[in-house]
Amino acid sequence: MRKFILCMLVLFSLWGCMVGPNYERPSVDTPQSWRVTYKEANELVNTAWWEQFGDPVLNELISASLSGNKDLKIAAARVDEFVGRYIYERAPLFPQINAGSSIGRSRSTERGAIPLPNTVTNPANQFETSLSVNWEIDFWGKLRRTTEAARADLLSTEEARNVVILSLVTSVAVAYVTLRDLDSQLDIATNTAKTREESYKIFSLRFKAGYISDLELSQVKSQYEQALATIPLIEKSIAEQENNLSVLLGRNPGPIPRGKGIDELNMPAVPAELPSDLLDRRPDIRQAEQELIAANARIGVAKAQYFPSISLTGAFGWSSIQLSNLFTGPARMWNWAVPLAAPIFTGGALAGQVMSAEAIQKQALYQYQKSIQSAFRDVEDALIDQKRSREQLEAQARQVEALRTYARVARLRYDNGYTSYIEVLDAERSLFDAELSYTQTKGTLFQDLVNVYKAMGGGWIVQADKMIATGKK
Secondary structure (H helix, E strand, O other): OHHHHHHHHHHHHHHOOOOOOOOOOOOOOOOOOOOOOOOOOEOOOOOOHHHHHOOHHHHHHHHHHHHHOHHHHHHHHHHHHHHHHHHHHHHHHOOEEEEEEEEEEEOOOOOOOOOOOOOOOOOEEEEEEEEEEEEEEOOOOHHHHHHHHHHHHHHHHHHHHHHHHHHHHHHHHHHHHHHHHHHHHHHHHHHHHHHHHHHHHHHHHHHHOOOOOHHHHHHHHHHHHHHHHHHHHHHHHHHHHHHHHHHHOOOOOOOOOOOOOOOOOOOOOOEOOOHHHHHHHOHHHHHHHHHHHHHHHHHHHHHHOOOOEEEEEEEEEEEEOOHHHOOOHHHEEEEEEOOEEOOOOOOOHHHHHHHHHHHHHHHHHHHHHHHHHHHHHHHHHHHHHHHHHHHHHHHHHHHHHHHHHHHHHHHHHHHOOOOOHHHHHHHHHHHHHHHHHHHHHHHHHHHHHHHHHHHHOOOHHHHHHHHHHHOOO
16 A cells, blocks of 8 residues: 555656746847848857957966956856755755664653653663655646756856856956057157157257247147146056956956057957847846746746645654664664645735746846847947947048148148248147047957957857866966
């Protein structure tokens, strides 16, 4: 009879139904193509795209960040935490077996209402050892739904770690490009200040000789001081950028090594990808979907509370007042039971749990849909930004060349007495501003291309993860 009951419970556990909805991926309105496309675009979303810059120093910095960044270490530890949670949540699917032993000695009163028989040893020893088993039979899928939710939580946390990797690699690349851009601006400001210093010295001598007025000397000095005032601001930005990059590397603030200049870096190609691929490439979208799966499973957990809970419990062991007789037949003891518990009246508690679970699932669904729309927007913005930055950079290059010609001609006109020095000052001031703007736009274009890779996600995150696993430097 006992074997029959046990077999039936096992069969019901295996074949029992699972209440609650099964997960199905929601339909998504996916664009057919991006608004901005490139014929020369390549399938680069699965490669270590940062190597396209051709700067070994940048490669080293990204490798260092993957091994030292504290946010990434926190994310990895959180994954370990949810591995433990998953193991814990899954454990009730299996029988819970516990062992216990006890050794004690006690004395009973001999002046009680009922005298102790002469056959009773007083004081007496007590030796006991036993095994106990408890197994909840998962008829309605409550434990399986709980495990399903825990597994989705684990996968969501793993995707959250991938989001950190995506953000970290792109942040390091952007920070390094920004740093090299600032270095280029500093070079321009320093060289301009040196040139204007030489002009100021010459004009000071000419003023002392009476060839120019105090007005002209003041104008030259103003231009010189303007260039000098620009240098500390750029140096301040460089120091702050180095500190920012140091923290990304997991280090204390300090200097950062340099590789190629902003004009020597190779321009990464635009990656090719269809909008429909974004659902599987972006880790934040996969994270949102796993959160939706977990919320969907917890509806089943809440609904299962309506149904009876059936468990199989039992114990087997030995108990004796003499250690020598502990494992003999007469000292043996055992029991088994199949307790059943079912809710009758809960004052709406179960209905409230189901309502809450369904509302959380709706929130997760809307969040999933929102993450997809945000991802489409990120890609569109990144593609548009880099396209417009290219056009702006080309126009500024022409502007710089025109202003260089303007400055050269203005200097010749002044030297030959055809114009005042105001025209020279205007040309040089415009050229200085244009050169700074040009190198800033070049840095922005590099950042826009990095953002394209960030927005598209891709298998390069797996490549970065392998670098972490292998400890590649």
